Amino acid sequence: MNVVYGSPSFTSEVMGTGYCPGCGHGTVHKLLAEVVEELSVREKTVLCYPIGCAGLGGGWTNLNTLSCAHGRAGAVATAVKKTNQDNVIIAYQGDGDLAAIGMAETMHAANRGENITVIFINNTNFGMTGGQMAPTTLIGQKATTSPDGRDLERHGAPFKMAELIAKLEAPKFVGRYAVHDAKNAIKTKAAIKKGLQMQLDKKGYSFIEVLSVCPTNWKKNPLDSAKYIDEVVSKTYPLGVYKDVE
Amino acid sequence: MSKEFIKGNEAIAEAAVRAGCRFFAGYPITPQNDIPEYLSKRLFEVGGNFIQGESEVASVNMVFGVAATGIRSMTSSSGPGLALKAEGISNLAGARVPSVVVNVARGGPAIGTILTAQQDYLSATKAPAPGGFKCFVLAPATVQEAADLVYEAFDIADKYRTPVYVLADGMTGNMMEVVELPPMRELSELPSKDDWRVNKLEQDGNFRSISSYSPTAEGLQEMNEASEAMYQQWDKEEQRWEAFMMDDAEYVVTGYGSSGRIAKSAVKELRAQGIKAGLIRPITLVPFPKDAFDQIDYGRIKEIFVAEMSIPAQYADDVRWATKSKLEIISVLTSGGVILETEAIVDAVKERV
Amino acid sequence: MEKSLLIAGFGGQGIMLIGKMLGFAASKAGMNATFYPSYGAEQRGGTANCTVIIGDDEIGSPVSRRLDTLIAMNEPSFVRFVDRMKKGGVVIVNSSLVQSKVEDKDVKAFYIPANDLAQELGSVQVANIIVLGAYIAATGILDAEFAKQVIAEQLGRKPEMLELNMQAFDKGMAAVK
Numbered sequence: 148m149n150v151v152y153g154s155p156s157f158t159s160e161v162m163g164t165g166y167c168p169g170c171g172h173g174t175v176h177k178l179l180a181e182v183v184e185e186l187s188v189r190e191k192t193v194l195c196y197p198i199g200c201a202g203l204g205g206g207w208t209n210l211n212t213l214s215c216a217h218g219r220a221g222a223v224a225t226a227v228k229k230t231n232q233d234n235v236i237i238a239y240q241g242d243g244d245l246a247a248i249g250m251a252e253t254m255h256a257a258n259r260g261e262n263i264t265v266i267f268i269n270n271t272n273f274g275m276t277g278g279q280m281a282p283t284t285l286i287g288q289k290a291t292t293s294p295d296g297r298d299l300e301r302h303g304a305p306f307k308m309a310e311l312i313a314k315l316e317a318p319k320f321v322g323r324y325a326v327h328d329a330k331n332a333i334k335t336k337a338a339i340k341k342g343l344q345m346q347l348d349k350k351g352y353s354f355i356e357v358l359s360v361c362p363t364n365w366k367k368n369p370l371d372s373a374k375y376i377d378e379v380v381s382k383t384y385p386l387g388v389y390k391d392v393e
Numbered sequence: 394m395s396k397e398f399i400k401g402n403e404a405i406a407e408a409a410v411r412a413g414c415r416f417f418a419g420y421p422i423t424p425q426n427d428i429p430e431y432l433s434k435r436l437f438e439v440g441g442n443f444i445q446g447e448s449e450v451a452s453v454n455m456v457f458g459v460a461a462t463g464i465r466s467m468t469s470s471s472g473p474g475l476a477l478k479a480e481g482i483s484n485l486a487g488a489r490v491p492s493v494v495v496n497v498a499r500g501g502p503a504i505g506t507i508l509t510a511q512q513d514y515l516s517a518t519k520a521p522a523p524g525g526f527k528c529f530v531l532a533p534a535t536v537q538e539a540a541d542l543v544y545e546a547f548d549i550a551d552k553y554r555t556p557v558y559v560l561a562d563g564m565t566g567n568m569m570e571v572v573e574l575p576p577m578r579e580l581s582e583l584p585s586k587d588d589w590r591v592n593k594l595e596q597d598g599n600f601r602s603i604s605s606y607s608p609t610a611e612g613l614q615e616m617n618e619a620s621e622a623m624y625q626q627w628d629k630e631e632q633r634w635e636a637f638m639m640d641d642a643e644y645v646v647t648g649y650g651s652s653g654r655i656a657k658s659a660v661k662e663l664r665a666q667g668i669k670a671g672l673i674r675p676i677t678l679v680p681f682p683k684d685a686f687d688q689i690d691y692g693r694i695k696e697i698f699v700a701e702m703s704i705p706a707q708y709a710d711d712v713r714w715a716t717k718s719k720l721e722i723i724s725v726l727t728s729g730g731v732i733l734e735t736e737a738i739v740d741a742v743k744e745r746v
Numbered sequence: 747m748e749k750s751l752l753i754a755g756f757g758g759q760g761i762m763l764i765g766k767m768l769g770f771a772a773s774k775a776g777m778n779a780t781f782y783p784s785y786g787a788e789q790r791g792g793t794a795n796c797t798v799i800i801g802d803d804e805i806g807s808p809v810s811r812r813l814d815t816l817i818a819m820n821e822p823s824f825v826r827f828v829d830r831m832k833k834g835g836v837v838i839v840n841s842s843l844v845q846s847k848v849e850d851k852d853v854k855a856f857y858i859p860a861n862d863l864a865q866e867l868g869s870v871q872v873a874n875i876i877v878l879g880a881y882i883a884a885t886g887i888l889d890a891e892f893a894k895q896v897i898a899e900q901l902g903r904k905p906e907m908l909e910l911n912m913q914a915f916d917k918g919m920a921a922v923k
Contacts, residue, residue, distance in 0.1 A: 157598075193592050195458070205602060211591050213461055214604030216484045219454035222446060226455030227592075230416055230442050231462050234592050252454070255447035398766075398773040398781075424785060507785070568808050569766060569781040571773040658806025734811045 155180035157189055157209040165203035169369030171359025172268060174326040176204040178336040179237070179266065183210065186343055192235040193227060195220040197249075200274040201241035218249025221256035224263045235346055238265045243273040246282040246306050253308075260317025260352045264342040267308060267354065269323075270361040271380060278364030282306040285383050290364075305383060309356040313389035320345055320353035321390040325381065327360055327373035341393075350393060358384055396573050401536040402427035402566040404574070405495060405559070406435065408540035409467050412547040413578045414493070415441035416466040418455035420448055420474060423507040424563040425497035428469045449474040453481030453494070460485070460492040461603045463586030465547050469495035471563075472513050473504060479522035482556055486526040487605025487616070491550035493543065494528070495559045497566035500730045508730025509563030511650060514707035517560045518678045524605075525617070527624050528558035529631070530679040534654040536570035542676070544575045549631075551584050553623055560678060562702070564651040564732070627680040634682035635674040638664060642671025643693055644742050645720075647712055648700035649675045652733055656700045659738035666739075668746055686715035696721050696745055700738050704728035748801035749887060750810035752827055755819025755840070757794045760874030764817075765796035767878065768888075771896040772800045775888055780808035793822060800887060815885055817877050818844055819860070838880050840873065856884050858921045864914065872914035875901075879918025890919060 158180050164173045183189050194210050196202040198217035205212045215223045220238040228236040238256075245253050245267050256263065272290050273279040280290035280297060283305050287296040297305070313321040320342060324335040335357055342353035358380055360372035367375060399407075406428045409417070417436060419429040429445065436443045442459075446452030452468050460466040470478060475496050485492050496517060500510035517530050529549055533539035539561055546557040587593055591603045607613035635653070638660055639645070648656040653674035663670035675682045697720040699709040706724045713722055725741045727733045751768070755761045765781050772779035783796040797809050813831055817838045818824035824837075824844045831837060833852040842861030858880045860873040875897075882893050894915050901911050 157600075190594055191592070193462075202606075205604075206600070209600045211594060211600050212602045212604070213458060213591050214488070214602065214606050215457070216454060216480050219451065219457075219481070222451035222454040223458035225458075226416070226418060226442075226444060227458040227462055229444065230459045230464050231592055234462075251447050252451050255451065396773060398770045398779065563785075564782065564808065567783060567785055569769055569779075570805075570808075571778055655807040657804075661806065732809050734809070735807045736811045 155184045157184065158207060164207045166200065167363045169360060169362040169372060170200070171270065171326045171357065172200055172204060174332055175266065175268060175335065175357055175359065176208055178326070178332065179239070179339055180208045180210070182336060182340045182343055185340065186347070188235045188343065188347070191233060192237065193231075195224040195227065195236065195238045197240040197244035199241040199244050201239055201244060201268050203275070218244050218247070219252055220244065221249060221252035221265070224265075225256045225259065225261045228261055228263050232262075235343060236263045237343070238263060240265065240267055241274065242267070242269045242271065242281045242283040246308055250282075254312075254315075257312045257318050257352055257354060258315050260319070262346055262349055262351050264339070264346050265352075265354045266339065267356045268359045269308070269356055269384065270359040272361055272364050274361050274364055278361075283308075285380065307384060309354065309384075309389045312354045317352060318354055318390060319351040319392050322388040323356040323358065323384060323386050325358040325376055325386055327358070327376045331386070345393060356384075358386070396571050398569055398571050399536070400427060400567065400569045401539050401561065402497065403431050404536050404540040404572050405469070405543050405561065405566070406431040407574055408543040409493065409547070410435055410439055410441070411575050411577045412465065412544040413580055413583050414465045414467050414547060415439065415580070416443075416456065416459040416464050417468065418444040418446045418452040419468050419470065420446050420452050422449075422471045422474045424499055424509065424566050425469050425471050425495070427566070428495065428497070449477035450481065453478040453485075456492050457481055457484055457488070457490055460490045461488070461591045463590035465583070467493040467495065469497065471497050471499045472501045475513065475516065475521070482528065482558070483522035483524050483526060484605050485556040486528060486620070487524060488603050489554040489620075490556070490603065491554050492556045493546045493550055493559065494556055495543065495561060498560060498562040500728065506730045507563070509567070509651065509702065509732065510728060510730055511562055511652060511702040511708070512728070513560065514678070514701075514703060517558055518681070518711075521558070526620060527679050528556045529553065529627060530558045530560055530677065532560045532649040532653075532675060532678050533565055534650055534674060536565060536568060537572050538676075539565050540572055540574055554589070555623065560650065562651050624680070631677060632680050632682040632684050633676040634685040635672070635676060636685060637672040637674070639671035639673065641669055643669040644696060644698065644746070645671050645673060645689065645694055646698045646700060646738060646742065647673040649678060649708060652700040652702055655733050655735055656738055658735040659700070659742070662735060662739050663742055668742065670742060681711055681715065683715040686712070689716070691719050694720065696723055698723050698725055698738060698741055700725045700733055702727050702731075702733050748799060748803065748805065749814040749885070750812070751798045751800070751815040751817065751881070752795060752813050752830070753798070753817040753819070754793070754795035754823030754827055757792045759794070759819045760871070761794045761819060762796055764874045764878045765798050767897045767900055768798050768800070768881075770900060771888055771893045774896050775892060777802060778805050780805050782808040795823065795827075815881065817881060819873070819877065821845060836884050838877050838884060840877060842873070854884075856880060856922050858918065860918070863917050863921065867910060867913055867917065869910060872910060875911050875914035876918035876921070879915035880922045883919040883922040
């Protein structure tokens with residue numbers, strides 16, 4: 148039998164990802180695992196995992212993982228890469244982790260231009276804790292701690308991380324992608340592959356923001372969630388390459 | 394081996410390098426700044442790495458990452474910085490990552506003062522951070538001992554896969570003293586970390602995870618039971634203290650770290666005046682050297698003088714516990730950067746003779 | 747034998763430097779020594795003091811309420827510390843900047859116009875080396891030639907500075923005799 152499509156050989160068959168039905172994290176995990184397999188770098192990869200939903204898939208990818216304290220993956224990844232330059236270091240973080248409590252670590256790692264790959268999952272809320280307002284929550288979007296919707300005057304504007312990081316001098320590749328449909332997922336995979344390849348070529352820091360759906364906390368079914376990305380979320384967070392100085 | 398006249402902070406830094414430490418991350422805070430300053434040059438000379446982190450928090454997490462790859466790693470700070478590092482220390486302990494954390498303590502609470510004090514006893518020994526765990530805690534009293542204990546701390550950390558917390562203070566860090574530095578270790582002599590370091594797959598091809606997190610209640614309970622077994626082993630095998638003139642002592646003076654060395658001066662002075670004083674100076678604070686207090690002749694000794702640069706007293710609580718409240722505890726205390734004087738201890742004892 | 751010395755003055759008078767030199771020289775002579783600086787938040791200026799303890803045996807406290815020797819480089823330092831002298835103690839007074847006199851009959855005082863003597867040598871910077879020479883001569887705690895050599899080695903990278911420091915040390919020693 149000719150296999151034309153399957154899971155990456157090293158994803159765990161026993162453990163599920165732990166994600167809610169329809170969640171974008173599982174897709175990104177799969178893309179990441181495929182890229183790691185295609186580049187044959189599994190043995191030297193260390194995933195710096197965060198706290199929050201983004202950390203749930205740790206075991207599923209069957210990659211060596213360092214479980215970092217909340218927000219600190221940028222610092223951990225920095226130091227692990229500096230001292231183990233042959234390893235492939237990936238910081239995989241959600242929006243509460245990367246843009247709220249870990250903002251300092253995120254910005255400093257980017258500003259130093261560490262030769263790491265950061266995958267940033269933006270689903271506009273704190274998922275695991277039950278849908279609180281995140282730095283990325285859209286104006287008007289309801290969250291459990293902004294029940295009347297995010298208000299510009301009261302809460303400030305959403306952080307546009309890809310735009311912010313692209314403004315720094317050191318980062319080499321910055322882009323925003325999505326995984327709510329096959330077309331976008333393919334682009335996301337290409338971006339992840341590019342980021343890891345740049346790391347292997349010692350070209351420097353890459354930041355791949357991925358807009359992801361959160362059907363549970365958005366209180367939408369997966370299809371409506373996907374539509375919400377197209378019609379609403381990507382209006383605040385336009386997709387595309389923000390910096391590419393390869 | 395040649396003797397050198399060097400500053401405590403530098404002795405700590407150089408001893409770490411000689412012990413095989415090849416990574417340091419830290420953040421500026423007085424009175425420990427000589428440690429990162431020294432290592433920012435020295436570590437690169439030996440093929441190591443140094444990062445000035447963007448914060449105390451980032452620094453300890455950098456150590457977490459690098460130590461998890463099996464490289465001997467250290468961070469240092471002082472009280473307020475240790476508070477910020479607390480979560481990271483908890484992670485080091487929970488994920489069982491061998492590492493060395495140095496506190497060149499200053500006066501508190503909070504910002505307090507940059508001057509020397511011993512206000513961090515409870516946070517170092519009981520509750521550095523949430524979750525319920527212990528670090529192995531060493532308390533050097535002299536620059537020589539600071540160098541020796543930091544050197545050994547890396548071995549203890551590896552032996553048990555635990556963070557080792559060296560509780561020094563501004564006095565030990567900032568004074569200069571005659572020191573014989575330990576020999577330079579070859580990295581090839583150090584224990585292999587291949588059976589656990591995170592950047593190596595298991596032999597069967599499975600992944601490794603270094604984490605303080607457990608997806609199940611039973612899993613976390615197991616992890617905590619393993620740590621508890623380690624703490625009990627420390628109690629049995631690792632208690633360390635200095636006993637001085639205790640054989641015929643009628644008055645016991647006790648203190649750790651800088652207070653311990655000052656207390657020793659006081660004991661010598663009391664002996665010179667014909668008073669039978671003795672000293673118990675803990676070298677390990679965790680495990681607490683309770684055996685030292687079990688060996689006291691409670692028939693002969695009625696009072697114990699606890700010298701401590703902390704108000705409120707902190708170490709005194711453990712002395713009360715270790716002596717099972719059989720002795721009256723007389724505290725001789727200073728705080729806020731006021732240095733305990735030998736004479737204050739001598740006077741306190743003489744008042745009761 | 748264990749002797750305590752407190753050196754005090756303005757920041758910038760080289761207080762810490764001579765304290766460290768002395769500890770270093772004592773350690774080279776095979777003795778034990780501690781140097782403990784008072785440290786503050788200021789980077790420059792203000793008052794400064796340090797304690798040096800030199801002894802044959804293990805040294806306990808690196809500070810001492812009662813002093814064997816005091817070097818007072820300015821008036822406020824003299825006033826603050828002169829009452830802490832032991833009987834038979836020695837005070838080296840920088841009389842260029844200190845007007846007060848030692849009143850305690852049991853304490854030996856040497857009045858050295860260190861700033862003026864330093865000016866004579868062409869640099870007020872070496873006033874600290876002058877009092878260091880005076881201290882060695884007055885206490886005999888270290889062999890003077892040995893101490894001078896060790897200190898010169900530590901300080902003298904440039905030949906002209908080495909010469910100046912040696913002269914200052916000798917001038918301080920001579921001022922005591």
